[in-house]
Amino acid sequence: MIVTLHYDPIVTDDPKLASMRLRINAMAQQIDSRLSIHDLRCVPGPTHTNVIFDCVRPSDLQMSAEDLKHALAQRVESEYPKSVAKITIDEDYVGHTHE
Template identity: 35%
Template sequence: HCEVPAEQDILLSHDIIDNIERDFLYRKGIHLVIHMDPIVTDDPRTNKLLAQVREILRGLSPEISLHDFRVVWGPTHANLVFDVCVPFGFSMSDGQLASAITREIQKLNPHYYPVITVDHDYVPKETAEPPEAGGATKN
């Protein structure tokens, strides 16, 4: 996926994504389909909250990354909707992680309701070197 500024012209965002897909096809021979996620980038309240959530995640584990963050502001509460990505073999279950994040966010404000999707990297970071061209491996 590709996060694009929500306030940017959709035709411009679409053109940029088309160029990325085309570059992968012509330079790498990879057919790629990218979807766009519009992200509000010009709201100070949302940006401050995003920084606070990133700090919470760093405190839990520097290996956790965040994407697709948005806030649905309401009169009685705010839904904080986002995805986190954890590395292969991460020590906490999805439920444990979501609960820990929720506890920390609600310390900021008990009227913040996180809606968290936990994504996983399925390949360890310390993988062996890729095989040589033609499928041969080093001995």
């Protein structure tokens, strides 16, 4: 068995990022209550801030991954005007139910 270990440099103790994470997760759940985000990080630049995160998409979601990415990016960029959303869609093949 070959194992690959990967970790993202996620800030966990910044109240501003924690608030943003909650807000963006709520935006995702407005699209579909089963959606969730993780690995949120912000990379500021001279003209905008990249807001980078992953979103877990249930395999039976009718919206395509590209449509989901676009809809969520519009919400994020509207809420945070000087941001550009960089979203990775993770497919949930296991089909976990979220309560």
